[in-house]
Amino acid sequence: MSWVSRLNNLRRFRSRSEDFLFTAEPPRYVAVIMDGNGRWAAGKRLPAIAGHREGAQALKRSIRACRRAGVKELTVYAFSTENWQRPRAEVEALMDMFTELINKEVPELHEQQVRVRFIGRRAQLSKQIRSRINWAEELTGGNREMRLFIAFNYGGRAEIADAAAAAAGAGFTGDEKEFGKFMYAPEMHDPELLIRTSGEQRISNFLLWQCAYSELYFSDKLWPDFDATDLEAAFEVFNRRSRRFGAR
Numbered sequence: 001m002s003w004v005s006r007l008n009n010l011r012r013f014r015s016r017s018e019d020f021l022f023t024a025e026p027p028r029y030v031a032v033i034m035d036g037n038g039r040w041a042a043g044k045r046l047p048a049i050a051g052h053r054e055g056a057q058a059l060k061r062s063i064r065a066c067r068r069a070g071v072k073e074l075t076v077y078a079f080s081t082e083n084w085q086r087p088r089a090e091v092e093a094l095m096d097m098f099t100e101l102i103n104k105e106v107p108e109l110h111e112q113q114v115r116v117r118f119i120g121r122r123a124q125l126s127k128q129i130r131s132r133i134n135w136a137e138e139l140t141g142g143n144r145e146m147r148l149f150i151a152f153n154y155g156g157r158a159e160i161a162d163a164a165a166a167a168a169g170a171g172f173t174g175d176e177k178e179f180g181k182f183m184y185a186p187e188m189h190d191p192e193l194l195i196r197t198s199g200e201q202r203i204s205n206f207l208l209w210q211c212a213y214s215e216l217y218f219s220d221k222l223w224p225d226f227d228a229t230d231l232e233a234a235f236e237v238f239n240r241r242s243r244r245f246g247a248r
């Protein structure tokens with residue numbers, strides 16, 4: 001059996017948790033490091049790209065769940081500036097998958113009134129992906145239900161370096177709030193909650209500027225297995241945290 005049909009068989013048995021009812025009050029601004037696709041695939045003797053494909057399903061579920069729960073901004077880490085170091089076949093398969101996903105899923109996101117915006121260095125991306133990104137941002141630009149930021153060829157250090165370069169040319173005077181305006185998406189709020197799946201407990205160059213005071217939540221679930229109930233568990237933990245921002 002090909003890995004594609006094995007993956008489809010697996011999917012048939014997954015709980016969708018589509019109708020899950022949220023009882024926890026959600027944070028407004030949530031960011032996610034979607035990690036563990038490779039290990040999910042390896043555990044099932046599937047190629048890494050099968051894990052990424054299942055990860056895309058998990059992303060669809062999480063977007064819907066966040067929207068239903070009332071999250072206003074969701075920022076997801078899809079591809080880092082360091083991920084180019086992976087085997088060429090994996091990178092190429094990922095790029096093809098992203099192009100396909102944008103084409104297929106953005107119209108549905110548009111129907112759900114989700115505004116899609118990409119953050120990251122675009123110049124390194126193929127012309128084809130760049131054109132799909134522009135198309136997605138233009139199509140969904142007026143939507144108000146939820147904002148989805150997709151970090152793609154994104155690095156926190158690259159973002160700060162790019163912001164510094166832009167600021168240097170714009171007479172920047174050293175004010176923190178003003179510096180934030182040079183970030184890739186200046187309209188994005190600092191995440192209140194940052195979730196990372198797969199048991200790894202690190203930032204991996206994600207939103208270094210914006211996560212200064214984010215609450216961190218680590219889940220042992222691999223990203224393709226992460227569902228609405230896991231999201232709710234993260235919200236519950238977040239609601240019990242005491243956020244002080246350095247004050248008493």
Ligand code: IPE
Pocket residue numbers: 034035036037038039040078079080083198
């Ligand atoms: C995250 O899953 C997705 C990307 C980095 C594109 P990984 O592919 O990093 O999964 P693991 O960490 O190898 O399990």
Ligand code: IPE
Pocket residue numbers: 033034035036077078079080083200202204
């Ligand atoms: C971070 O995960 C990047 C994405 C989830 C897109 P990685 O798997 O690349 O991070 P490390 O290598 O474990 O730090």
Ligand code: MG
Pocket residue numbers: 035036037038
């Ligand atoms: Mg990883």
